[in-house]
Amino acid sequence: MNQSIAARGAFFWLFQRVTGVILAIFLFTHVKVLHWDFNFTTQGLIDFPFVIERLQGSIGWLIFYFLFIISALFHGLNGLWAVVLDFRPSRGVQLVWLTILWTVGLLTAYYSLTTLSSFFKGGAA
């Protein structure tokens, strides 16, 4: 392994930890707000007006969910990459996986950030 590949591996290793810690904080907040504090038996089931009221025009939640989405996608797909590497695939198979992971990651990021933006604006664009 040459030095640049080692450095790249170390970067992804470090970012898996960084996004992991970010996710622990954000996901705990997300679970607490929407699954513990929010009680559907007294406040009703979640619907569009509920989400809009919570997220429309809120810069705080916009930043929160922006970082949340990016971190979750990176962490999840990089984690899957680690699982793939455990099986010592050939260089060709690695390239196929990398292409799939990057494509899926970028498309899902675009899709979910579009959703986030429509919540922030108060409805579909």
Added chain:
Amino acid sequence: MRLRYVFKGTKEELKLNPNVGTFSWFLHRITGLLLLFYLFTHMWVLGSANKGAEAFNQRLSAVQTPLFHFLEIGLILVIFYHMVNGLSITLMDFANISSKHKSLVMAVVLVFAILAIVSLSVMLPRVFTSHASLGGLV
């Protein structure tokens, strides 16, 4: 990648090295893959908002039934296991305490148990509330 070898290799690993670390490694992998799958379905459900309020309400009411509210508790437990175990891995990496990894596993179990008890006591009773009276699907 041949799936048969993947399963066989994983089984061998657990059999040859039946230590607590191997099991937490295995559980971390499985819960991680489950969470990645959930992340995509979660984004797909919420993404219906791009088609308007009607589409969003329709898709969201389909996943707010007693069955889904029950499965949701399982999801939260999977999240907390992966979270607490992941934080312990990070702690081991940066705090140089890998020699104490067995006490760390105990700490993981303890913290996870507390989070699981809180989640279950808060969320489980709600599953048995009449969803029809909330205007939802049953």
